[in-house]
Amino acid sequence: MIRITALGKRYGELKAVDNLDLTIDKGEVFGLLGPNGAGKSTTILMLLGLTEPSQGAVRVCGFDPTRQPLEVKKRVGYLPDDVGFYDDRSGLENLLFTAQLNRIPKAEALRRAGLLLDQVGLTADAQKRAGAYSRGMRQRLGLADVLIKNPPIIILDEPTLGIDPQGVREFLDLIVRLSKEQGITVLLSSHHLHQVQQVCDRVGLFVGGRLIADGNIDALSTKLFALEPFMVEAGVSTLDQNDIDSLTELFRQIPEVRSVSHTGEIFRIACTRDQTSAVARTVITHGYSLNLLQKKRYGLDEIYHRYFENGGTYGKTA
Amino acid sequence: MAKLPDDARVSSIRAIRTSAAREIRITARELRTTAARVIRLLPRTAHGPLETQAKHPFWVIVNKEMADHIRSWRFIILLALIALTCFGSLYTALNSIGTPKAVGTRGNASFFFLQLFTATDGTLPSFTVFLNFLGPLLGIAMGFDAVNSELNRGTLSRLLSQPIHRDYLLNAKCIASLLVIAGLFLALTLVTTGLGLLVIGIPPTPAGFLRLLAFTLLTVIYVGFWLNIAILFSVRFRQPATSALTAIAVWLFLTVFYPILIRLVAKAFAPDTASMAMFGPSISGSERTVLDLLRFAPGQLYSDATTTLLMPVVRSLGPLSMDQVAGAIPNPLPVGESIIIVWPQLTGLIAAATACFALSYRSFMRKEIRPR
Numbered sequence: 148m149i150r151i152t153a154l155g156k157r158y159g160e161l162k163a164v165d166n167l168d169l170t171i172d173k174g175e176v177f178g179l180l181g182p183n184g185a186g187k188s189t190t191i192l193m194l195l196g197l198t199e200p201s202q203g204a205v206r207v208c209g210f211d212p213t214r215q216p217l218e219v220k221k222r223v224g225y226l227p228d229d230v231g232f233y234d235d236r237s238g239l240e241n242l243l244f245t246a247q248l249n250r251i252p253k254a255e256a257l258r259r260a261g262l263l264l265d266q267v268g269l270t271a272d273a274q275k276r277a278g279a280y281s282r283g284m285r286q287r288l289g290l291a292d293v294l295i296k297n298p299p300i301i302i303l304d305e306p307t308l309g310i311d312p313q314g315v316r317e318f319l320d321l322i323v324r325l326s327k328e329q330g331i332t333v334l335l336s337s338h339h340l341h342q343v344q345q346v347c348d349r350v351g352l353f354v355g356g357r358l359i360a361d362g363n364i365d366a367l368s369t370k371l372f373a374l375e376p377f378m379v380e381a382g383v384s385t386l387d388q389n390d391i392d393s394l395t396e397l398f399r400q401i402p403e404v405r406s407v408s409h410t411g412e413i414f415r416i417a418c419t420r421d422q423t424s425a426v427a428r429t430v431i432t433h434g435y436s437l438n439l440l441q442k443k444r445y446g447l448d449e450i451y452h453r454y455f456e457n458g459g460t461y462g463k464t465a
Numbered sequence: 466m467a468k469l470p471d472d473a474r475v476s477s478i479r480a481i482r483t484s485a486a487r488e489i490r491i492t493a494r495e496l497r498t499t500a501a502r503v504i505r506l507l508p509r510t511a512h513g514p515l516e517t518q519a520k521h522p523f524w525v526i527v528n529k530e531m532a533d534h535i536r537s538w539r540f541i542i543l544l545a546l547i548a549l550t551c552f553g554s555l556y557t558a559l560n561s562i563g564t565p566k567a568v569g570t571r572g573n574a575s576f577f578f579l580q581l582f583t584a585t586d587g588t589l590p591s592f593t594v595f596l597n598f599l600g601p602l603l604g605i606a607m608g609f610d611a612v613n614s615e616l617n618r619g620t621l622s623r624l625l626s627q628p629i630h631r632d633y634l635l636n637a638k639c640i641a642s643l644l645v646i647a648g649l650f651l652a653l654t655l656v657t658t659g660l661g662l663l664v665i666g667i668p669p670t671p672a673g674f675l676r677l678l679a680f681t682l683l684t685v686i687y688v689g690f691w692l693n694i695a696i697l698f699s700v701r702f703r704q705p706a707t708s709a710l711t712a713i714a715v716w717l718f719l720t721v722f723y724p725i726l727i728r729l730v731a732k733a734f735a736p737d738t739a740s741m742a743m744f745g746p747s748i749s750g751s752e753r754t755v756l757d758l759l760r761f762a763p764g765q766l767y768s769d770a771t772t773t774l775l776m777p778v779v780r781s782l783g784p785l786s787m788d789q790v791a792g793a794i795p796n797p798l799p800v801g802e803s804i805i806i807v808w809p810q811l812t813g814l815i816a817a818a819t820a821c822f823a824l825s826y827r828s829f830m831r832k833e834i835r836p837r
Binding site: 188192195197198216217218220221223224225227229230231232233234235244245247248249250251252253289292296 | 519520521522525526529533536615618619620621622623624625626627628629630631833834835
């Protein structure tokens with residue numbers, strides 16, 4: 148449904164998106180995961196033809212968004228992260244306006260709007276001014292607004308930003324249900340790992356304008372951590388710099404250890420085999436006091452953190 | 466028909482009638498098909514037999530914009546302001562033309578009615594002067610947040626992700642505002658005409674009425690120019706306050722400071738009285754230059770044009786030398802001639818408005834639309 152090849156976008160010197168290749172199939176829920184400023188929104192704007200790519204090509208349902216924006220916009224529903232409505236109109240009026248822009252006849256628009264408002268749970272508030280809506284309600288109205296044109300693809304840019312946890316869960320459930328029921332392709336961008344983990348079939352990890360990896364969560368973790376599948380966290384109390392250096396050196400000497408890093412008193416030891424007990428032994432036999440020890444399984448969190456650290460926009464802080 | 470017709474006449478009349486009826490039927494059918502063809506060619510504007518089909522998105526936006534304008538407090542306040550001043554100036558005009566002296570001096574009785582719009586007894590400026598002053602405010606008020614408020618509310622990216630061309634938005638906003646302005650001024654002129662008619666009891670001549678309509682069109686174009694300036698700033702500046710202030714600054718400069726500036730400079734360069742006596746013709750030349758410079762301000766163009774349109778005795782907008790006036794009969798000009806005199810002013814205003822629109826169009830089309 149969406150095919151991106153060698154896509155790039157520069158703002159002066161800054162490469163917002165750098166040589167991106169991505170294919171999203173029909174009916175998939177794809178999560179675009181990355182920190183703020185990673186180029187997610189820029190990519191989405193290029194998908195919609197709201198920004199011109201500097202290089203590369205985009206095909207949405209076989210159309211080029213820059214050349215045939217209307218064909219693309221007919222088929223793609225887009226929900227920006229902070230969707231705006233005409234505050235002095237009611238939610239229903241806002242929906243009907245969108246429907247009219249899509250040339251849906253009035254009667255049909257009314258019917259569909261009623262149905263969608265019911266689905267997103269806003270029937271009771273349909274006549275209220277959109278300005279009086281809460282953040283969560285606005286976002287749900289936004290979803291109805293996106294769906295009123297019956298698009299085969301919907302693109303959601305940070306859709307859960309600023310909604311309370313309960314609202315987030317309901318919202319995501321709604322998206323997944325709609326996707327499964329109606330076979331809608333969903334592209335969801337977020338920096339909330341857990342939400343992405345919860346709903347997406349496939350995830351693309353986006354850092355510094357590059358897609359570092361994509362696949363489902365399992366594939367992603369095996370791919371990214373083929374060499375370092377285990378991570379041990381050890382907390383050692385009251386240390387000065389010398390201790391830290393010597394401990395780092397000691398951990399390095401444990402067989403199968405690939406890398407050692409630390410934040411404050413917490414060491415992170417990545418290794419190819421489970422070396423938890425070896426780490427504990429090292430700390431204790433050298434007379435330090437161990438106050439935390441845990442073995443980590445790689446979830447999205449770790450995947451994400453790793454890539455934040457290794458070349459993320461915030462630099463190498465760890 | 467009064468005579469009793471004989472058989473032959475009856476039958477011939479019948480024949481004529483039936484053939485006439487057939488003619489009418491055919492013509493009606495032709496008219497219908499032509500009308501249908503024309504309607505099919507028109508952009509789908511929603512009315513009549515096309516109601517079953519959905520409206521063209523362009524007109525959807527125009528509708529919405531017009532509704533927004535008419536509902537907005539800003540518009541209602543300005544409307545009240547303009548209506549008030551109009552009635553105020555109407556009152557002073559009536560006061561002044563109530564005196565027989567005024568009728569005598571202003572001469573031509575056939576255009577007596579037009580004085581309603583230009584005359585004043587000195588307490589308040591006349592209708593046209595008021596519009597010259599308040600029209601820009603109306604235009605600015607309707608346009609200064611056209612694009613940036615949509616951007617700030619986050620509705621722009623939602624709107625532009627719908628299957629519409631990007632320029633629809635800008636065009637629709639411009640058209641909607643112009644339609645509202647046109648409706649407003651037409652209504653205002655007609656109401657003023659009606660009230661004046663009630664009070665003075667002399668109807669305007671057809672030519673006078675034509676002049677009124679031309680005057681309304683001119684006002685719409687003049688306000689349209691300011692509207693387009695405001696829209697340009699609304700595309701350029703992200704904050705509505707900035708764009709409003711900039712537009713008002715431009716307005717103040719052009720209406721207040723620019724003429725002062727020109728006159729100052731002109732005074733510095735003007736020949737003194739002694740040489741004035743010696744080189745008569747060159748003075749009219751320097752006068753003309755000053756006037757031409759003043760005409761860079763749209764307010765000057767507007768006041769030139771309204772004067773000519775509403776005072777048919779005005780026959781030139783520049784200084785006239787004695788030999789040009791010699792032999793002229795102080796008669797009013799026909800409408801066509803007056804319009805020819807203001808033609809440069811009219812085209813100037815239209816060109817300025819179009820240039821502003823083109824600039825805003827250009828920068829809007831190339832703008833990157835980010836959600837807020």
